[in-house]
Amino acid sequence: DKKRKILTLVFIVEDKKILLGMKKRGFGVGKWNGFGGKVDVGKETIEEAAQRELQEECGLTALDLQQRGIIFFEFEKEIDELFEVHLFMATKYSGTAAETEEMLPEWYDLDDIPYRFMWVDDKHWLPIAIAGKNLKAHFVFSDMKTIKNFELQLLA
Numbered sequence: 672d673k674k675r676k677i678l679t680l681v682f683i684v685e686d687k688k689i690l691l692g693m694k695k696r697g698f699g700v701g702k703w704n705g706f707g708g709k710v711d712v713g714k715e716t717i718e719e720a721a722q723r724e725l726q727e728e729c730g731l732t733a734l735d736l737q738q739r740g741i742i743f744f745e746f747e748k749e750i751d752e753l754f755e756v757h758l759f760m761a762t763k764y765s766g767t768a769a770e771t772e773e774m775l776p777e778w779y780d781l782d783d784i785p786y787r788f789m790w791v792d793d794k795h796w797l798p799i800a801i802a803g804k805n806l807k808a809h810f811v812f813s814d815m816k817t818i819k820n821f822e823l824q825l826l827a
């Protein structure tokens with residue numbers, strides 16, 4: 672079995688707008704995405720990691736962090752790990768979004784989300800999460816730009 676890597680992903684939604692971050696380095700560089708990263712397992716909870724990464728990457732603290740589910744990612748070639756991404760949304764926060772070494776934050780209208788410049792899986796589940804539903808999904812990529820197959824289910 673592949674080694675599992677636990678990650679977080681947080682989206683802030685406020686007044687028909689969503690905060691995205693342009694990733695400036697590392698995994699997913701050049702894409703708009705939510706904020707998140709690796710959980711330091713044994714040293715923090717998944718929610719603590721979600722808050723820490725949000726703070727580190729754009730300077731915000733979520734005040735109503737809500738779980739939206741789990742998304743598994745496998746990459747046939749580039750990466751030999753199973754990513755287990757814990758998805759969260761928040762509508763209340765403290766702080767002001769600011770550029771950091773890792774991310775350039777920007778607000779987008781909810782009806783103008785730049786899916787073409789995001790991970791190709793996002794269009795399949797982000798609308799569901801924005802609608803307030805929880806989901807579980809599993810994507811298999813044949814390369815970084817191509818989904819080979821996926822499953823998605825809504826959770827109660």
Ligand code: 6U4
Pocket residue numbers: 678679680681697698699704705706707708709724744754756790792793
């Ligand atoms: P460093 O640079 O070591 O601090 P860290 O911030 O811990 O890294 P990073 O940025 O590599 O971790 O985390 C990857 C981020 O990308 C996580 O928020 C999960 C997210 N992610 C991974 N695969 C994704 C995919 N296919 N679609 C998506 N987000 C994905 O929307």
Ligand code: NA
Pocket residue numbers: 706707708709724728773
């Ligand atoms: Na990150």
Ligand code: NA
Pocket residue numbers: 707708709724727728773
């Ligand atoms: Na990070």
